[in-house]
Amino acid sequence: MEIAILINEFPPNIRSGIGRYAETGIKYINQVDNTSMSVFTTNTGYLPQHQDVNGILVYRPMNFIQKILMRYREKIESSLLSRLLLFINAFINNFQFYRFIKKRHHNKAFDVIVLHSLIYSITGFLCARRLGIPVVFHKHREEFARMPDWWRRDPFKLIELSESAMEKLAAKIIVLTEEMYAENLRYGICPEKLMIISNGCEVDLFKQVDLNCSSTKQKMTELKKELNIADDRKVILYVGSLTEGKGVFNLIRAVKILINNGHKVKLVLVGSGRNAKVRALINNYGLQKDIYAYYKIIDINSLIYHYAIADVCIFPSITKEPFGTTVTEAMSFGKLVILGYGYSKLFAEYENKPCAFYVDGNQPGKIGAKIAYVLDNKDRFQEVAQNGQRYIQNCFKWETAAKKTVVAYNEAISSNENLMASNL
Structure with missing residues (x-):
């Protein structure tokens, strides 16, 4: 053919x-x-x-x-x-x-x-x-x-x-x-x-990464140093287009709220789009030390280690998102995932158990509150992350x-x- x-x-x-x-x-x-x-x-x-x-x-x-x-x-x-x-x-x-x-x-x-x-x-x-x-x-x-x-x-x-x-x-x-x-x-x-x-999803690619391996830990430490992430900071990762419809601008505003409330977090943005507007918003809020933006797509072999260092991955889309490649990658890696209401309920549950959290991407306050809630209860919610991982590995080859x-x-x-x- x-x-x-x-x-x-x-x-x-x-x-x-x-x-x-x-x-x-x-x-x-x-x-x-x-x-x-x-x-x-x-x-x-x-x-x-x-x-x-x-x-x-x-x-x-x-x-x-x-x-x-x-x-x-x-x-x-x-x-x-x-x-x-x-x-x-x-x-x-x-x-x-x-x-x-x-x-x-x-x-x-x-x-x-x-x-x-x-x-x-x-x-x-x-x-x-x-x-x-x-x-x-x-x-x-x-x-x-x-x-x-x-x-x-x-x-x-x-x-x-x-x-x-x-x-x-x-x-x-x-x-x-x-x-x-x-x-x-x-x-x-x-x-x-x-x-x-x-x-x-290339599930085998993520299965190969052993987070307990000394070489993996070293690469994660080096990446955190490169991104200027202190040991006491929680890492919030977003991968995708930097556009209004993806909820990125409201995510930046949510980080400002989290910082003002005393949360020690750092947002890493991987992707490109409205780069000038994103940069201006970060500067206007004085978040240069709290947000690291690549303003480009990075190689999957490098992206893997960004997933590895993340405490939570968030994709707060406002507009309809029938699917999400980066969502499947984050879940396949066993990460806690927060999705905007624009996302399909395809990722909501597996075998009648939750796989992800959902939030209104139009509301920076609610985004910030959801991030804080998930991070504060990270250990308790590991079951959700593990269920999401099983779901992707079993159903999305x-x-x-x-x-x-x-x-x-x-x-x-x-x-x-x-x-x-x-x-x-």
């Missing part, structure tokens, strides 16, 4: 959860028998346009807009001009992708198009309508619900229209949870199109998710062949 993947992040260009999916999920799918992959993705300006990455062919085209973005990105970060240029770049990329796929399709190169990013929906539409290649739509989230002010960010409803068009066009739609499945049924999507396949995904792709190909035969 020849698979064409359309996705806006692919290593080393990782900025969010979809990039983490590309880093792990695509690798496991490619390992399933009789599959071969080509990835079509964004070029940051410094990456090869054609590359073989462990047997996966990666195509990252360049254009003049991308060169402008590469040169002036820092000066126009988060501006209207930046968003406009990104939109134009994506528009051009769509036709670059389609031209490449069309050229190869003369030899029947691709059996299925897999769409992970709606910005490439034009390519998906053209491949389905003009080339007759079935499309599988991976819904990593409900796009219109990403931000509280989505209507301001998408005033012409381009995202909503693209999502609706792909839902009608796709031969199969993969959703992550039962909640997403029910929500899509309410939208009027045909149930035969929908398949529930949760993402996985990438090998299983990859096999189910390939089944969905095969079903899409079969349904497309049946449709074409009926039209003859």
Whole structure:
């Protein structure tokens, strides 16, 4: 099976959860028998346009807009001009992708198009309508619900229209949870199109880390020293995009409340996004010694030790989060986890026992109170952490998710062949 993947992040260009999916999920799918992959993705300006990455062919085209973005990105970060240029770049990329796929399709190169990013929906539409290649739509989230002010960010409803068009066009739609499945049924999507396949977690990677090993303890000590974390401070870890919808700004405000109330804590932020705004907020509150922010995604081998030193991991999302790669990682490591109400109840319990704590990400006071409550009762709540660890290790293996995904792709190909035969 020849698979064409359309996705806006692919290593080393990782900025969010979809990039983490590309880093792990695509690798496991490619390992399933009789599959071969080509990835079509964004070029940051410094990456090869054609590359073989462990047997996966990666195509990252360049254009003049991308060169402008590469040169002036820092000066126009988060501006209207930046968003406009990104939109134009994506528009051009769509036709670059389609031209490449069309050229190869003369030899029947691709059996299925897999769409992970709606910005490439034009390519998906053209491949389905003009080339007759079935499309599988991976819904990593409900796009219109990403931000509280989505209507301001998408005033012409381009995202909503693209999502609706792909839902009608796709031969199969993969959703992550039962909640997403029910929500899509309410939208009027045909149930035969929908398949529930949760993402996985590299559980073996976390199992290999022995916290009682002397070398691991030394690395943890060195990391705490590097981050200037005193021995008497509790470590709060957040991994993800630094945006309003993720609850990061309210988390910073919650840390200010905790510090004012005498709690000895240090927040570590791993990720990027609204970097300038996060930095300004930290400075305004005088939290330079109480918060360490990387303002970038870090390598998984380094991230492991950040999970190791954490006393609690928190993901206080305000907007809907049907899944969370970093949540599964924290749980797999046996860490206490606090989630915003935006998160799916997928992580709430396992075998009728709690796996995580939930909090209103809109309320800094409640976030602070929940963190203090969990940290003050850390030993008592170890059962919750251990149950979460069992849940992830038993139910979220990438090998299983990859096999189910390939089944969905095969079903899409079969349904497309049946449709074409009926039209003859």
